[in-house]
Amino acid sequence: MAFQRIDSVFLPVSNVEKSARWYEDILGFTLEIQDKKWKYYSLRLDGSDKNTCPWVTLYEQHTVQPADHMPFNLYTPDGSEAHQQLQARGVKVSEMLHTGSMLVFEVFDPDDHRIGIVSWPM
Structure with a gap:
């Protein structure tokens, strides 16, 4: 068994649309997958190879505690x-x-x- 990359990092957010816009506008991510039914959006760094660069997947939760790391x-x-x-x-x-x-x-x-x-x- 050989793993090739980290595929995605998952991050809980209180408002997936607002957070996705922030990651796009502030950090330069590109929205690739938008699932409004399940309230998750997957983004990748703008200009990165979508087959090798890890993605950030934002998913909506009612209560979000920022990680201590x-x-x-x-x-x-x-x-x-x-x-x-x-x-x-x-x-x-x-x-x-x-x-x-x-x-x-x-x-x-x-x-x-x-x-x-x-x-x-x-």
């Missing part, structure tokens, strides 16, 4: 620029942390899930 990280080549742009758009972000070899910060989605943003020299 980051469900996933997003990589960007320029974390400082991403932090500045997100702040300028009024997005809730944490302070940047320089770990020596990596820059890390968190962005908070509409349900206060912490999404990690990382960058390091390539």
Whole structure:
């Protein structure tokens, strides 16, 4: 048995339509699957290969507790620029942390899930 990739990360949200728009508008995801009956939307990073890049599947729940950890990280080549742009758009972000070899910060989605943003020299 050989697994080839992580297919999808599932994230509970209180309003699937609002959250999907946020992931599209703020983080640059593309909506690929929309199931209004079962209230789940699957998105992938814009420009990524939909056969190899993990997807994020948002599913609606009445009560949502933000996880006490980051469900996933997003990589960007320029974390400082991403932090500045997100702040300028009024997005809730944490302070940047320089770990020596990596820059890390968190962005908070509409349900206060912490999404990690990382960058390091390539």
